[in-house]
Amino acid sequence: MDRVKSLASAILRDWMLLLGLLLLATVFFMAATAPFFFPQPPDTMMGPPLQWPGQYPGAPLGTDGLGRNILAGLFYGAQISLLVGFASVTVAMVFGILVGAFAGYYGGWIDNLLMRVTELFQTIPQFMLAIVVVAVLGPSIQVIIFSLAVVSWPAIARLVRGEFMVLREKAYVQGCIVVGMSDRRIIFTQILPNAMSGVTVMSTIMIATAILMESALSFLGFGDPNVTTWGTMIGMGKNNLRDAWYIMTIPGIALLLTALALNLVGDGLNDYLNPRLRSQRGQ
Amino acid sequence: MTKTPTSSTFAMSRRALLLASGAGLAASVLPFGPLKAQQSGTLAMCVTPEPNAMCAAFNTASPVTVVSGKMLEGLLSYDFDVSPTPALATAWEVAEDGLSITFTLREGVMWHDGQPFTSADVQYSIMEILKQHHPRGRSTLASVTAVETPDAHTAILRLSQPAPALMYALSGWESPMLPKHVYEGTDVLQNPANNAPVGTGPFVFQTWERGSHIILTANPNYWGEGEPKLERLVIRIITDPSARAAALDAGELHLAGDGPIPVNQVQRFMDSPDFQVDTRGTEMNNSLDMIHTNLRNEHLAKLEVRQALMHAMNREAMLSVVYYGLAELLTGPIPETLPNFYTADVPSYDYNPDRANELLDAAGYARGADGMRFSLRLIAPTVGDTYDRMGQFLKQNFRDVGVDLELISADIPTFIRSVFGEYDYDLTLYPGSVTADPTIGLQRFWWSKAASQGTPFVNSTGYESAEMDQILEEASVEPDPEARRDLFVRFQQLAMTDLPILPVARPIYVTIAAANVENFVPGPDGIRAPYGSLAFTG
Numbered sequence: 001m002d003r004v005k006s007l008a009s010a011i012l013r014d015w016m017l018l019l020g021l022l023l024l025a026t027v028f029f030m031a032a033t034a035p036f037f038f039p040q041p042p043d044t045m046m047g048p049p050l051q052w053p054g055q056y057p058g059a060p061l062g063t064d065g066l067g068r069n070i071l072a073g074l075f076y077g078a079q080i081s082l083l084v085g086f087a088s089v090t091v092a093m094v095f096g097i098l099v100g101a102f103a104g105y106y107g108g109w110i111d112n113l114l115m116r117v118t119e120l121f122q123t124i125p126q127f128m129l130a131i132v133v134v135a136v137l138g139p140s141i142q143v144i145i146f147s148l149a150v151v152s153w154p155a156i157a158r159l160v161r162g163e164f165m166v167l168r169e170k171a172y173v174q175g176c177i178v179v180g181m182s183d184r185r186i187i188f189t190q191i192l193p194n195a196m197s198g199v200t201v202m203s204t205i206m207i208a209t210a211i212l213m214e215s216a217l218s219f220l221g222f223g224d225p226n227v228t229t230w231g232t233m234i235g236m237g238k239n240n241l242r243d244a245w246y247i248m249t250i251p252g253i254a255l256l257l258t259a260l261a262l263n264l265v266g267d268g269l270n271d272y273l274n275p276r277l278r279s280q281r282g283q
Numbered sequence: 284m285t286k287t288p289t290s291s292t293f294a295m296s297r298r299a300l301l302l303a304s305g306a307g308l309a310a311s312v313l314p315f316g317p318l319k320a321q322q323s324g325t326l327a328m329c330v331t332p333e334p335n336a337m338c339a340a341f342n343t344a345s346p347v348t349v350v351s352g353k354m355l356e357g358l359l360s361y362d363f364d365v366s367p368t369p370a371l372a373t374a375w376e377v378a379e380d381g382l383s384i385t386f387t388l389r390e391g392v393m394w395h396d397g398q399p400f401t402s403a404d405v406q407y408s409i410m411e412i413l414k415q416h417h418p419r420g421r422s423t424l425a426s427v428t429a430v431e432t433p434d435a436h437t438a439i440l441r442l443s444q445p446a447p448a449l450m451y452a453l454s455g456w457e458s459p460m461l462p463k464h465v466y467e468g469t470d471v472l473q474n475p476a477n478n479a480p481v482g483t484g485p486f487v488f489q490t491w492e493r494g495s496h497i498i499l500t501a502n503p504n505y506w507g508e509g510e511p512k513l514e515r516l517v518i519r520i521i522t523d524p525s526a527r528a529a530a531l532d533a534g535e536l537h538l539a540g541d542g543p544i545p546v547n548q549v550q551r552f553m554d555s556p557d558f559q560v561d562t563r564g565t566e567m568n569n570s571l572d573m574i575h576t577n578l579r580n581e582h583l584a585k586l587e588v589r590q591a592l593m594h595a596m597n598r599e600a601m602l603s604v605v606y607y608g609l610a611e612l613l614t615g616p617i618p619e620t621l622p623n624f625y626t627a628d629v630p631s632y633d634y635n636p637d638r639a640n641e642l643l644d645a646a647g648y649a650r651g652a653d654g655m656r657f658s659l660r661l662i663a664p665t666v667g668d669t670y671d672r673m674g675q676f677l678k679q680n681f682r683d684v685g686v687d688l689e690l691i692s693a694d695i696p697t698f699i700r701s702v703f704g705e706y707d708y709d710l711t712l713y714p715g716s717v718t719a720d721p722t723i724g725l726q727r728f729w730w731s732k733a734a735s736q737g738t739p740f741v742n743s744t745g746y747e748s749a750e751m752d753q754i755l756e757e758a759s760v761e762p763d764p765e766a767r768r769d770l771f772v773r774f775q776q777l778a779m780t781d782l783p784i785l786p787v788a789r790p791i792y793v794t795i796a797a798a799n800v801e802n803f804v805p806g807p808d809g810i811r812a813p814y815g816s817l818a819f820t821g
Contacts, residue, residue, distance in 0.1 A: 045679050049604055065547065066604055066675055135694070221665055225674060225690035239525055239545035239668055 017268025023261035027078050027254075034075035042076035042228040043068055050244050064233070064247045065240055074254055077230040080141065081258060084214040084229075085207040088148035093203055095149070096156025101187050101195075103157070104164025115161070118154040126151040130213060134222045141224045144217060148210045159202060163195035197273035204266035208259040215255055230255050324514035326800070326817065328538035328810065329527060332666075333494065333520045338477045340408075340459050343418050345541065348456035350518060352811045353499055354395070355459035355482035358386055358405070359450070363807050365566055365719045367450055371400065371460055371483065372438075381445030381762040388436040393504045394462045395481045395488075402432035407463035409440070412471060422733075423452045423723050426760070445762040448722035454567065455484065456811045457718075485511035485815035495520060510815030524668065531558065531795060538803050538817075540564065540810030542792035545668060546607040552795050561794045564809020569618055569717040569724070570792065572610075572673070574661075574785040575702075578745040580709050582657050587646040589782040593632035594639035595684040596677065598787060605672045606790060613786035615775040616725055617717065620789070623764070624721055624771040629779040639684040650685045658687035659709040664698040669790065670712060677712075699739045706736070706743060714790070715740060719807070721771055722759045729778060730755045746783035 040046065047056050049067040056063060061070040103114040121129070133147035167173060168191060176186050217223055218231025225232070230251040237247030330346040339351035360370040367375070372386040392400040409430050413420035426446045431439040442449075452458055460483065465476050479488045485507060486499035497518040501511045519536065521527045528544040530536040531552070544552070552558045574592075576583045583589060598612050611619065615629045648656035661677060663670045671692065678688040688710075693701060701707045718724035727733040727740070731747040754777065758770035778784070794810055796803040802816040 043675060043678065045604075045676070066672060138697075139692070221671075221692065225671070225692050236668070236671065240547060241525065242548065242551070 014268070016264050017271075020261045020264025020268060023257055024265060027082065027258050027261065030075045030078040031082050034072070034079055038069070038072040038075060040072070042072040044072075046072075050240070052244070053246055053250075061250055062244075062246055064237060065244070066236075068228075070233070070247065070250055073228050073233050074230070074251060076228050077233060077251060077254070078258075080227055080229040081211045081214065081255075084141070084145055084148065085211040085262075088145045088210045089152060089203050089207045091145070091149035092152035092206065093156055093199065096153035097160050097192070097199065099153070100157040100160025100162075101164055101192065104161035105168055105183070105187055105191070107165070111161070114157070118157050121151070121154045122158075127213060127216065130217060131220070131222060134217060139217075139222050139224050141227055144214055144222075144224065147217075148213055151213075152206055152210065155206070156199060156202065159198055160195055163198060164191055167191045167194055201266050201270045201273065204262050204269060208262035208266075211262075212255065212259055324819075325517060326513050326515070326537050326819070327517040327519055327535065328540075329519045329521050329530070329536055329543065330497075331520075331524075331527070331541060331543060332522055334497075336477060337488065337491065337497075338459070338461075338480050339456050340412050340420075340461055341416050341472065341477060343457075348811050349541075350497055350499075351459060351480065352454075352456035352484070352808070353486040353516065353814055354480045354484045354488055355455055355461065356484045356813060357453045357455035357458050357460060358388075359453040360813075361451075361454060361567060361719070361807050363563065363566060365451065365807055367453070370455065371405075372453075377450070381447075382442045384440045384442070384449070386438045386440070388438060389506060390436055392483050392506050394465075394483055395502060396462070396465070397504075398462065398464055399435075400460070400462075400483050401435040402430075402438040403435075404460055404463045405438040406430040406432050407467065408460045409458075412461055412466065413458050416471065417458070419452070419723060420458065422727070423449060424458075444760045446760065447762055447764075447767060448720040448759065451567075451719040452723055454808060454811075455813060456808065484813050486516055486813075505815065507815040512816060512818035513814075516814065516817075528552075531797075534797070537800050538794070538796045538810070540792070540794035540803075542609075542790065543795065546609050549607065549609060549793055549795075552793075557798050559796050559798060559800070559803075561796075561804045561809075562791050564794050564804040564807065565792050566620060566807035567719050567811070568808070569620055569719070569789065570714040571613060571616070571618060571717060571789050572712065572714055572787045573613075573616070573728075574677075574787060575711050575713075575728070575744050576783055576785065577706060577709050577711075577743070578783060579706060580659070582648070582659065583709060585646050586782065587642045588648075589785065590632065591639040591642040591646070591684060592681065592686070593782065593785055594635045594642065595680050595686070596785075596787070597634045597680055599634060601673070601676055602788065605669060605676050606788065609793065610788040610790045612788050615779045616729075616784065616786055617721055617771065617775055618789045621717065621719070621721070624768060626772045626775055628772070629775050631779070636680075636683050643684060643686075648685070654685060655682075655687040656685040658689060660689045660691055661710045661712060662691040662693055662698060662701055662708045663712045664695050665692050666695070666713075673712060673787075703739045703741070703743050704737050706745070708743075711743070712787075713740075721774070722755075726755045726759065728784060729774070744783040746781065748777070748781060751777055751781070 045067040046069050047058050047063050047067050049063055049065050051059060051063040053060065053062040059069040059071060064070060099114050103111040129151050130147040133150055134143055137143040173186060173190060176190055214229060215231030215234065218229050219235040221235065223229055223232045233251040234248050240247050330349045332346060334346040334350050335344060336342040336347050337350055339348045356371050358370060358372040359367040362368050371389055371392065373389050374387040376385045388402055394400055409424060409427060414424045414427065426442045426444045427440050428443050429441040431441065462481050465481050466474055485502050485505045487502045489498040489500050491497045499516040501514050505511060521530055524543065524545045527539055528548050531539060549560065553560045576589060578584050602608060602610055602612060614627050614631060617625050619625050643656055650656055661674055663674055674690040678690060681688045702711050715728060716724050728742050729746060729751055730742060731752055734742040754770050754774050758767055761767040761770060794804050799820050801818055801820050805812045805816055
């Protein structure tokens with residue numbers, strides 16, 4: 001009976017992972033094919049403004065207040081969302097892993113210093129810090145990626161530090177030290193691969209968070225006005241909420257599904273990479 | 284009435300409310316829910332954005348003038364045709380030679396602190412405050428050499444040369460009278476009265492909760508008979524246009540002006556029986572949307588490029604898409620609302636992308652591989668979604684003629700620093716007020732001597748024309764109305780020939796009030812009026 005139950009839950013989890021991957025693949029497909037389906041830039045005023053979905057042949061999902069094709073905006077917006085999500089988390093991971101690894105491996109005053117620095121960042125609310133960075137450096141897509149990396153790295157650093165503190169006491173690490181392996185080699189070839197599973201799972205969730213934060217920044221007017229993102233589409237549509245709610249709702253749904261996809265993938269990866277759950281599945 | 288818990292505010296009777304505010308508890312009983320006018324005599328209006336001071340003598344930012352105008356009064360008030368009417372002065376006479384103006388002051392007027400208002404206050408306000416510290420006063424009052432005070436209720440302005448624009452600049456929100464006894468001998472810029480004004484107006488300053496609201500209460504000693512009709516004026520600060528529309532809908536706001544809500548929602552309020560929408564009340568202000576170029580830019584320095592940009596703009600389409608019909612196109616820098624100065628006889632630039640392309644080709648700019656000739660940056664302050672849409676619209680129009688437009692939106696301090704402090708921009712778009720007289724509101728943008736690095740909202744283009752300077756300088760002192768009109772006709776023609784500034788449109792700013800509010804646009808200054816007569820009907 002127990003075996004049936006665990007099998008069912010494993011399939012259910014796999015099913016959710018599958019759904020997440022499918023949704024994510026769709027977003028990648030939209031980003032990749034945007035210039036193919038819509039040769040004109042997404043901010044082209046291609047038709048009459050405020051056309052409801054299905055009302056105007058050239059724009060199946062309607063046009064916004066300036067007559068721009070909402071479907072084209074969705075496709076090009078996918079590019080920006082993925083770019084911002086992956087780029088900012090990659091930067092945050094590189095920095096967070098370095099800080100966490102050194103702090104966790106060496107301990108002592110290095111650990112103390114690095115952790116006080118991460119705390120400095122963690123005590124400031126993430127979104128406020130992102131707004132401050134963008135407000136100071138001016139809104140452009142590079143600055144937004146930078147600001148999201150700045151607010152994301154401390155969490156990774158904390159996680160990696162914890163893993164390193166546990167793993168460095170393990171016998172195989174002590175063995176490496178005894179045979180005279182260099183610190184750098186131990187950190188990057190011995191400990192880090194074993195610490196990566198948690199980081200991988202966390203990073204998928206962080207990509208979703210970064211995409212949502214980019215949209216929130218754009219919504220508040222801190223986005224790059226020269227690129228079309230789902231957040232700017234929602235922000236530009238908010239004044240039409242009463243008479244043309246689809247302008248906000250359509251990119252909102254795209255955002256929701258993308259964040260959901262990344263969370264499902266993150267959950268699925270967690271199940272696969274967590275040894276205890278893996279052994280359950282193997283029974 | 285031993286306790287006044289905030290939660291019971293809405294159930295409190297008018298009497299209890301008065302008692303509470305008398306006891307200094309007004310801030311804790313501020314009613315933010317739907318208000319019943321007959322119960323409280325409290326009217327809620329809003330200003331946008333939050334004012335950064337309370338006294339318009341030192342700061343002429345638009346929201347400051349709204350709040351200041353309720354507490355501080357000027358010598359004159361104005362009719363809808365912008366002719367002067369009595370305020371603190373009951374009579375006035377301009378001498379034949381235009382070199383002196385005699386004001387007879389109203390008797391029995393008291394400052395909010397109980398001191399009498401006299402000609403000494405007029406002299407002090409004009410000579411020591413407005414002439415020294417008012418951003419526009421330095422130029423509008425430049426020719427005032429002295430204010431004589433033969434008796435307590437007569438003030439004579441002595442002028443070095445005729446100043447025809449001066450009579451349009453004496454309203455309470457433009458040139459407020461301040462109490463000499465409060466300011467004399469102090470550091471006027473740091474005087475606490477700047478944030479808690481002592482005036483003669485119908486409303487007395489009570490509290491300013493930054494980021495939330497300002498409360499003004501009725502002046503019991505006001506000179507206007509039966510005025511003010513309200514007991515209290517709550518001025519709320521709501522930064523988001525959609526939120527202001529929602530607050531009006533919910534009955535949390537009774538009155539909002541200066542185009543307070545998203546333009547696409549105005550029609551709904553016009554159609555609703557619960558609201559009144561008035562398009563008057565900007566005759567003194569005449570805010571214009573114009574694109575100021577930077578002639579230091581190598582491309583924009585060429586006249587053909589500026590002409591091409593004018594031809595590239597589809598301003599007819601802009602009217603409906605960007606302004607939702609709530610604007611009038613400009614033929615030149617003076618709007619049709621100033622018929623004494625306006626002329627249609629100027630070089631005009633229709634929407635003609637072909638012509639624009641020809642001009643740019645002729646200027647030597649071939650299209651590159653990506654179809655673009657060169658790129659320009661457009662910086663606009665984040666003051667409303669109209670400017671966001673306008674930027675996106677211009678980007679399209681200019682792309683069609685091969686000019687790549689990069690949009691930069693900046694908060695107001697950044698915008699002022701870039702445009703007026705560092706001249707670090709190519710094109711900029713912001714509203715500029717003509718006021719009721721072009722000498723006061725327009726000269727600053729075209730006159731080369733108005734340019735002063737670091738001073739906001741003056742000539743930033745780098746435009747210098749001896750002919751233009753001469754026209755403007757002559758017009759500022761020409762006492763004969765006909766001759767003055769001719770000078771301004773020449774001004775408009777030259778401005779549209781040289782095109783340092785590309786006029787776009789005059790937005791129509793609506794004032795919206797609940798159906799039971801009366802006298803909310805009593806004059807040409809709209810919500811900047813003192814509002815002694817503002818009241819609820821029935």
